[in-house]
Structure formats: structure tokens, C-alpha cells
Amino acid sequence: MSEGSRPHVLVTGGAGYIGSHTAVALHEAGFCPVLLDNLDNASIEAVSGVREICQEDLPFHQIDVRDGASLDKLFSDLYAQGTPLQGILHFAAHKAVGESVAQPARYASNNVGGLAVLLETAAKHGVNNVVFSSSCTVYGEPSQVPVSESAPFQTAESPYGWTKQACERVLTDHAQSLAGAHVALLRYFNPIGAHPSAIIGELPLGVPNNLIPYLTQTASGIRQKLTVFGNDYPTPDGTCVRDYLHVMDLAEAHVAALKWCKTQASTSSVVRAFNLGTGQGASVLEVIQTFERVTGQQVAHEIGGRRAGDVVAIWADPSRAQKELAWSTQRDLATSLQDAWRWQEKLGR
Numbered sequence: 228m229s230e231g232s233r234p235h236v237l238v239t240g241g242a243g244y245i246g247s248h249t250a251v252a253l254h255e256a257g258f259c260p261v262l263l264d265n266l267d268n269a270s271i272e273a274v275s276g277v278r279e280i281c282q283e284d285l286p287f288h289q290i291d292v293r294d295g296a297s298l299d300k301l302f303s304d305l306y307a308q309g310t311p312l313q314g315i316l317h318f319a320a321h322k323a324v325g326e327s328v329a330q331p332a333r334y335a336s337n338n339v340g341g342l343a344v345l346l347e348t349a350a351k352h353g354v355n356n357v358v359f360s361s362s363c364t365v366y367g368e369p370s371q372v373p374v375s376e377s378a379p380f381q382t383a384e385s386p387y388g389w390t391k392q393a394c395e396r397v398l399t400d401h402a403q404s405l406a407g408a409h410v411a412l413l414r415y416f417n418p419i420g421a422h423p424s425a426i427i428g429e430l431p432l433g434v435p436n437n438l439i440p441y442l443t444q445t446a447s448g449i450r451q452k453l454t455v456f457g458n459d460y461p462t463p464d465g466t467c468v469r470d471y472l473h474v475m476d477l478a479e480a481h482v483a484a485l486k487w488c489k490t491q492a493s494t495s496s497v498v499r500a501f502n503l504g505t506g507q508g509a510s511v512l513e514v515i516q517t518f519e520r521v522t523g524q525q526v527a528h529e530i531g532g533r534r535a536g537d538v539v540a541i542w543a544d545p546s547r548a549q550k551e552l553a554w555s556t557q558r559d560l561a562t563s564l565q566d567a568w569r570w571q572e573k574l575g576r
């Protein structure tokens with residue numbers, strides 16, 4: 228199929244970790260992803276990687292999502308060339324929890340301000356389908372697990388968490404104000420791994436904060452030792468429990484959510500939140516053991532103190548996404564960790 232005959236969709240943050248993998252999944256599903264990124268936390272090589280996997284020179288625009296004039300021109304140009312946008316997948320945001328504590332205004336400006344500019348532009352151009360990157364962080368420490376979408380929000384632990392709650396509210400109000408708006412709020416649990424080709428993956432800048440990049444960097448010798456943040460939690464082995472899902476499963480959920488938006492009645496507005504996870508919890512020690520078993524690599528690690536702000540245990544009830552999006556995860560923890568390791572090996576030391 229030629230680029231022109233496929234539905235075009237905007238992927239903001241398309242050079243980032245989840246956006247780049249989603250672009251691949253969208254292409255596989257017959258869409259033409261139009262990548263947009265200001266390259267604040269990504270490299271142009273990710274765009275080349277997406278193009279290499281898709282074997283196509285997909286469009287990329289280096290634009291800041293807060294730049295309303297450039298966005299407006301992009302929407303107009305796509306319309307004029309006969310490929311109006313059919314939807315938006317909005318990934319562009321800052322995402323480091325610790326950094327958000329030090330720079331709350333920067334997080335509010337980019338994450339909430341960026342969404343506002345995007346929505347104004349979208350409304351002006353009649354683009355009504357929006358898939359948004361939210362996070363299980365909106366639930367805080369849940370009173371019961373697995374957590375379902377009806378669980379109440381807790382007071383956000385960080386400015387980052389607050390921006391996700393605020394964006395969900397902005398999107399809900401937006402949809403109520405606009406006939407025919409279709410919004411999917413995707414609450415990700417812990418995305419890990421990389422495309423199995425190892426052509427694209429996660430590119431953490433500096434010392435990683437998240438478990439999997441720290442673990443793979445330790446296995447490859449970049450870091451000396453992984454510190455397990457606490458083993459005195461009320462969990463089976465004392466370490467925290469999370470729901471780790473493969474980034475390609477997450478990417479495919481976005482395709483399903485976009486299709487869901489497109490099938491909603493054109494005159495009615497709808498906002499729906501979906502948990503995206505495996506439905507299984509894994510502890511930090513289980514992750515380390517699984518990684519060692521499937522890769523044959525040893526991970527030097529020690530038990531350290533608890534990390535401030537950590538939730539003890541959270542995993543998803545993904546039944547709504549299974550039922551309404553016909554989506555469920557296809558790759559297990561072992562596969563996710565193998566793909567994470569293949570990517571780390573390619574990055575080298």
C-alpha cells in the first residue's frame with residue numbers, strides 16, 4: 228500500500244521509547260505514522276531505526292508540541308496533501324519522577340501545557356481521536372490488587388504523577404466540551420524490553436532510574452552493582468512487586484485503542500481509561516532471577532534501603548482492555564528480558 232492511501236496518524240514523542248515501537252506497530256497494522264518529536268529525550272537514530280524496520284521513509288517532523296503555529300501548519304499541510312490526520316497518539320512528555328520533583332514547573336509546562344496546545348490544534352482541524360499515555364502512577368498505592376480502572380486516584384506522589392492525573396482531567400473535560408471526541412486514556416504499568424530486531428529500544432540518558440536498564444547495564448559491566456531497593460516489604464520475598472509488560476505488547480495496545488476510537492459513533496463523545504499490563508506481578512528478585520536464567524548472565528546485586536515514594540505492590544486488572552479492545556499481552560517476562568538484553572548487547576558498553 229502506498230503511503231498516501233493509508234490513514235495518517237500523528238505520533239507525538241515518536242522518536243522516544245514507546246512512541247518508536249508504537250510507530251512500528253501502527254505501520255504493521257496498515258497506518259502511516261507521522262512522527263513528531265523535539266528530540267529533547269531521543270535521538271534521530273530512533274527515527275532511522277523505525278524507518279529501517281518498516282522499510283519505508285516514514286515522515287518525521289522535529290517540532291515541539293507546544294509550538295502551536297508549527298503544529299497548525301503540519302495539520303494543514305497533511306490535509307492539503309490529501310492525507311488528513313485520523314487520530315493522534317500523544318506520547319510527548321517529560322517522564323523522570325525524580326527530575327519532576329526538582330523541576331515541577333517544567334513538567335507542568337511540557338506535560339500539561341503541551342497537551343493543551345495539541346488539543347486546541349486538533350479541535351481546530353476536526354481531529355477527534357486521541358490516545359493518551361497515562362500511567363498506573365495515577366493510582367498511587369492501591370488499596371487492593373490487581374487494580375482496576377475504577378480504583379480511586381491517590382494524591383500524586385510527585386509532580387510527574389500529578390501531570391498524568393491533570394492530563395486525564397483535561398482530556399475528560401475536552402471530550403465533554405466537544406461533540407464526537409473519542410479519547411482513550413492508556414494507563415501503562417511497567418513497559419520493558421525492546422523490538423526483537425534490537426534496532427530500536429530504550430535509550431536512558433545518564434544513570435538509569437528504572438530497574439531494567441539498570442539491570443542490563445550491570446550485566447554488561449557498565450554499572451558495578453544493582454541495588455535492590457528494600458527487602459522488608461510485605462510481599463512474598465520482601466521486594467516490591469510490579470507488572471512488567473513487553474513494549475511491543477504495549478505498542479499493539481495503542482493500535483487497538485486507536486481502532487476503538489475510530490469505531491465510536493461520530494456524534495457522541497467518549498472517554499475511557501484502560502489498564503495496560505499482563506495481570507501478573509513480579510518482584511524485583513524474581514526479575515533478576517528470570518533475567519539470569521534466560522540470558523545466562525549474572526547480575527551483581529545487593530540489598531539496599533527502600534527508595535522514597537515506591538509503591539509496595541501493584542499489578543493490573545487488564546480485563547477491560549481484553550474485553551473492549553480485544554487486546555492482551557502476548558510476550559512473557561522471560562521474552563521481555565531477553566529482548567532487553569539483546570538491545571543492551573547491541574548498545575555495548
Ligand code: NAD
Pocket residue numbers: 239240241242243244245246263264265266267268269290291292293317318319320321322337341360361362363415416417418
Ligand atoms: P521517552 O522520553 O522515551 O519519549 C518521550 C518523547 O517525547 C521523547 O522522544 C522526547 O524527546 C519527546 N518530547 C518530550 N517533550 C516534547 C515536546 N514538548 N515536543 C515534542 N516532543 C517532546 O518516554 P517514553 O518512555 O517513551 O514515554 C512515553 C510516554 O509514556 C510519556 O508520556 C510517559 O510519561 C508515558 N509513560 C511512560 C512509562 C515508562 O515506563 N516508560 C510509564 C508510564 C507512562
Ligand code: UD1
Pocket residue numbers: 322324325362363364388417436437438439441453454455456457467468469511534535536537538
Ligand atoms: C517508576 C515511577 C513511575 C513511572 C515509571 C516509568 C517511581 C516511584 N515510579 O515506576 O511513576 O511511571 O517509573 O518511568 O519512581 N528498583 C530497584 N533498583 C533499581 C531500580 C528499581 O530495586 O535500581 C525497583 C524499584 O524499587 C521498584 C521496581 O524496581 O520496585 C521497579 O522500579 P522502576 O523501574 O523505577 O519503576 P517504578 O518504580 O514502578
